[in-house]
Amino acid sequence: MTMDMDAAPAVKERACGSCTLCCYLPDIDELDKPANTFCRHCIAGTGCSAYEKRPATCRDFLCAWMSDALLDDAWEPSRCHMMVYRQGKQITVLVDPEHPEVWMREPYRDRLHAWAREARAEGGYVxxxxxxxxxxxAGD
Known part of the structure; x- marks a missing residue:
């Protein structure tokens, strides 16, 4: 897998637009926000109402679609109902609970298994x- 969300800049042509899955899917300790609930600062379909004062966790985060030019538009989070990112050797996929099986469908399934094979070779996983x-x- 080529992406490294730890320090990757945004792909120039991409923008979050109306996607707010990063305000919904992950848990964010600094904001006491559990997973699969909207952050209290999120305006659904618009973005963060506390954008200038958001914590470093939010400020530093880019999903894989925003940071990896090799991912096509099928991976845009509001389209695929998933948010993908890397944490070291771990590739994490957060799936919108309203679409729990989307990651098992194509084109996602084969790509996730390929990433798992690549990650396993480096001691990581998906x-x-x-x-x-x-x-x-497991990637097999």
């Missing part, structure tokens, strides 16, 4: 959170 379900993709 983990998928879909609502309360947790899956680790």
């Amino acid at each position: 983990i998928v959170y879909a609502g309360d379900a947790l899956s680790v993709i």
